[in-house]
Structure formats: structure tokens, C-alpha cells
Amino acid sequence: MSIAIPLNTTLQHSPSCLFPSYSLLYPTPLADVSVRRIRRRCLRMATSSVSSAQSSVQNGATDAVSAVGRNQIRLGLPSKGRMATDTLDLLKDCQLFVKQVNPRQYVAQIPQLPNTEVWFQRPKDIVRKLLSGDLDLGIVGLDIVSEFGQGNEDLIIVHESLNFGDCHLSLAIPNYGIFENIKSLKELAQMPQWTEERPLRVATGFTYLGPKFMKENGIKHVTFSTADGALEAAPAMGIADAILDLVSSGTTLKENNLKEIEGGVVLESQAALVASRRALTERKGALDTVHEILERLEAHLKADGQFTVVANMRGTDAEEVAARVKTQPSLSGLQGPTISPVYCKRDGKVSIEFYAIVICVPKKALYESVQQLRAVGGSGVLVSPLTYIFDEDTPRWSQLLSNLGL
Ligand SMILES: Nc1ncnc2c1ncn2[C@@H]1O[C@H](COP(=O)(O)OP(=O)(O)OP(=O)(O)O)[C@@H](O)[C@H]1O
Ligand SMILES: O=P(O)(O)OC[C@H]1O[C@H](OP(=O)(O)OP(=O)(O)O)[C@H](O)[C@@H]1O
Numbered sequence: 001m002s003i004a005i006p007l008n009t010t011l012q013h014s015p016s017c018l019f020p021s022y023s024l025l026y027p028t029p030l031a032d033v034s035v036r037r038i039r040r041r042c043l044r045m046a047t048s049s050v051s052s053a054q055s056s057v058q059n060g061a062t063d064a065v066s067a068v069g070r071n072q073i074r075l076g077l078p079s080k081g082r083m084a085t086d087t088l089d090l091l092k093d094c095q096l097f098v099k100q101v102n103p104r105q106y107v108a109q110i111p112q113l114p115n116t117e118v119w120f121q122r123p124k125d126i127v128r129k130l131l132s133g134d135l136d137l138g139i140v141g142l143d144i145v146s147e148f149g150q151g152n153e154d155l156i157i158v159h160e161s162l163n164f165g166d167c168h169l170s171l172a173i174p175n176y177g178i179f180e181n182i183k184s185l186k187e188l189a190q191m192p193q194w195t196e197e198r199p200l201r202v203a204t205g206f207t208y209l210g211p212k213f214m215k216e217n218g219i220k221h222v223t224f225s226t227a228d229g230a231l232e233a234a235p236a237m238g239i240a241d242a243i244l245d246l247v248s249s250g251t252t253l254k255e256n257n258l259k260e261i262e263g264g265v266v267l268e269s270q271a272a273l274v275a276s277r278r279a280l281t282e283r284k285g286a287l288d289t290v291h292e293i294l295e296r297l298e299a300h301l302k303a304d305g306q307f308t309v310v311a312n313m314r315g316t317d318a319e320e321v322a323a324r325v326k327t328q329p330s331l332s333g334l335q336g337p338t339i340s341p342v343y344c345k346r347d348g349k350v351s352i353e354f355y356a357i358v359i360c361v362p363k364k365a366l367y368e369s370v371q372q373l374r375a376v377g378g379s380g381v382l383v384s385p386l387t388y389i390f391d392e393d394t395p396r397w398s399q400l401l402s403n404l405g406l
């Protein structure tokens with residue numbers, strides 16, 4: 001297997017972090033001469049960054065010097081792209097208001113978290129800076145965490161499903177020509193066309209996950225090229241046979257006559273809250289901050305999928321009403337229904353004829369729940385959105401503590 005990467009693209013990435021990972025994956029077969037030449041250049045660059053301050057190119061901090069001696073906790077948020085606005089909206093929904101003086105200023109504050117600074121960065125730089133110690137927490141897509149984190153144990157995924165930025169990383173091939181009848185990764189791998197001299201050419205921006213996936217799937221004759229965007233054009237341009245890129249609606253693939261194949265999904269992705277293990281264990285206040293952010297996120301995200309439903313029911317007492325409600329599968333709520341007496345005044349006398357039942361219902365099951373309520377005598381059904389559900393504690397918090405050995 002060889003990995004062909006244009007020199008100019010490679011040099012924009014971190015030479016010191018990109019190539020050692022390939023050599024770890026493929027200790028010997030980096031046969032491609034051009035790759036060896038690029039590697040030598042990268043090594044020279046890395047060396048020159050030590051010897052000459054003027055020509056140094058570094059991928060964030062190379063040591064933890066900048067991480068020492070600051071008291072503020074740093075949260076990295078996407079500076080642009082499709083995740084940027086959704087991230088700010090989610091934080092706003094959690095009552096965390098990011099105060100950015102103007103859109104070109106890359107530092108901001110969250111008044112509700114006075115010990116925390118927000119730094120706006122490109123998603124891949126958020127991951128790099130978490131690893132270098134220049135950021136402590138970040139919100140990015142899981143695809144970027146996997147690609148740029150490369151399994152580094154210092155990265156901890158605190159919340160893996162923030163409910164936006166959903167997409168998957170997938171291998172796609174043309175739906176015409178020699179690929180017309182190919183439907184799976186297995187069939188693609190078995191095509192007689194791919195040889196050592198003429199490998200399957202894959203265009204991807206995921207130059208770590210791509211080769212790793214192919215190796216894990218036993219695909220030997222494959223070569224990779226990279227580009228910064230519009231990868232779907234590569235097969236029609238004759239540059240590649242297949243692409244490995246993010247897919248969400250599938251429109252871009254369809255519009256470029258490409259198709260996904262069975263077994264070709266590398267990973268499912270959505271936005272995640274990520275932290276540096278080192279920061280959580282060593283930086284004062286970081287753990288408290290992540291606890292607060294996590295609690296706010298969980299409370300909001302849990303409530304986001306639910307409605308509060310209130311209905312009146314006739315009954316002799318609360319227990320009898322509860323028993324009737326409990327016969328219906330969708331009416332248990334989060335912890336069983338809350339039932340309270342409704343005090344009515346009739347002929348100058350206060351009496352209880354109705355009971356109010358309050359339950360939380362998943363949004364998807366709303367209509368079904370209303371029908372079940374009516375079936376057991378519910379009337380005057382009121383439905384309102386739920387804003388927060390604060391549980392006693394969050395399972396993710398316990399997981400985090402045990403992950404940190406605390
Ligand atoms: N089509 C998509 N639908 C949903 N989420 C996506 C899609 N493409 C990417 N994402 C998610 O959004 C993140 C940011 O993608 P986006 O394309 O906005 O930024 P970028 O790739 O950093 O910028 P650029 O494409 O300009 O290089 C991705 O890492 C991924 O997690
Ligand atoms: O399945 P779809 O909904 O069509 O989305 C998939 C496309 O979205 C992303 O591209 P983006 O819009 O970021 O453009 P880019 O190629 O310039 O990065 C991704 O790289 C795909 O090309």
C-alpha cells in the first residue's frame with residue numbers, strides 16, 4: 001500500500017505528527033519513493049524548527065510551557081464551518097452565553113463560567129491544541145477527534161452525542177462503468193483491477209483514518225491522495241477510483257454519480273464535548289467546570305426530546321387514577337406519573353372530583369400517549385415543551401470520574 005500526498009498539502013499539516021503515524025501503521029511497506037522524499041523533507045523541517053527560530057513551523061505548542069502558569073480554563077469552539085453556529089446555539093440553550101465582541105475576535109467569555117475562556121479555532125486545531133495543552137476542553141465532531149486525535153489517550157470524550165453535526169465517514173464509488181455492479185467493500189476489494197502496479201486510488205481528507213480502515217479490512221492494493229474539499233469530483237476527473245468523505249444527506253454523492261457500499265462506513269459522527277485528560281487531572285477548577293458544562297448539556301439534551309403532558313382525570317382517589325394510568329404502556333413518564341388532586345368548589349363546598357396527571361412523554365410518542373390518556377378517561381390535555389431535566393447525577397459524570405481513576 002502506498003500513500004501519495006501532494007507536497008504542498010502535507011506541509012500545511014503537521015509533518016511531525018502526520019508521518020510517524022503512517023510509519024506506525026505500516027512499518028515497512030511505505031514503498032512509494034515520493035513519500036520517502038517527503039518524509040525526509042518533513043524531518044528536515046522538524047529539525048530546522050529546533051535549530052532556527054526564524055524558519056520554525058510548529059503545530060501548536062510543542063511542549064506544555066504555555067499550559068503551565070495560566071489560571072483560566074480554555075474551551076475551544078469551532079471558529080467557522082457548519083458546526084460554529086450550532087455550537088453557540090447549543091450553549092445558549094444551556095444558558096451559557098458566549099460573549100464575542102465581534103466575529104473576527106477569536107477569544108470570548110462566558111459570564112456564567114467566569115474561570116473559563118473561549119477560543120475560536122478550526123475544528124482540527126481544537127484537537128491539536130487539546131493534545132498540545134493549549135486548550136483544555138473543546139466541542140468538535142467525532143470524525144475530527146478520531147482523525148487528528150489518532151487514538152491518543154490524553155483525549156477524553158466527555159459527551160459523545162450533542163445532537164448536531166450528524167454525518168458519517170464513508171467510502172463511495174462511482175455508480176457507473178466497472179463499479180456499476182459493485183455493492184460492497186468485499187466486492188470492491190475482490191475486483192481484479194487492483195494490483196501492486198495499479199492500486200485502488202482513494203481521494204480523502206482523512207489521511208489517518210483512511211489507510212487504517214483499509215488495513216483493518218485487509219485491502220492491500222490501495223493508494224491515497226488528498227485534497228481540501230469537493231472530493232466528490234475526483235472520480236469523474238480521473239484522479240481517483242473512490243472517495244472517503246463525510247456524508248450526511250447524501251446529496252453531494254448523488255449529484256456526482258457516486259454511491260456508498262455495504263461495509264464502507266468508517267465511523268458515525270456528531271458533535272462531542274472533548275477534554276484533555278491532563279487538564280482535568282492537573283488544572284485547578286477544570287473538573288468542576290466540565291461537571292457544570294456536562295450537567296447543563298445533559299439537562300438540556302434530555303429535556304429536548306420530551307414534552308410535559310398534563311391532563312385531568314376523574315377518579316375516586318389518587319391510587320385508583322394511578323392504577324388506571326399504569327395500564328397504558330406510554331404513560332409511565334420518567335419516574336411514574338405525578339398525580340395531584342384538583343380542588344373544585346361546588347355549592348359552596350370544596351371537593352375533589354378530578355386529579356391532574358403530569359407526565360414526561362418522548363416527542364416521538366406524543367400522539368400515541370394522548371390517545372392512551374384519552375382511553376383511560378383523560379381530558380383537557382395540555383402539552384408544553386420541557387426545557388431542562390436535572391437528574392440526581394449524570395451517568396456520563398460517573399463514567400468520566402472512573403475513566404480518570406477518581
Ligand atoms: N455534510 C455534513 N453534514 C453534517 N455535518 C457535517 C457535514 N460535513 C461535515 N460535518 C461536520 O461538521 C464538521 C465541520 O465541517 P465543515 O465542512 O463545516 O468544516 P471544515 O471541514 O473544517 O471546513 P472546510 O470544509 O471549509 O475545510 C465536520 O468535521 C463534521 O463533524
Ligand atoms: O451528504 P451531504 O449532505 O451532501 O454532505 C456531504 C458533503 O458535505 C461536506 O462538504 P462541505 O459542504 O463541507 O464542502 P467541502 O467539500 O468544501 O468541505 C462533505 O465533505 C461532503 O462533500
Ligand SMILES: [Mg+2]
Binds near residue numbers: 229
Ligand atoms: Mg467541509
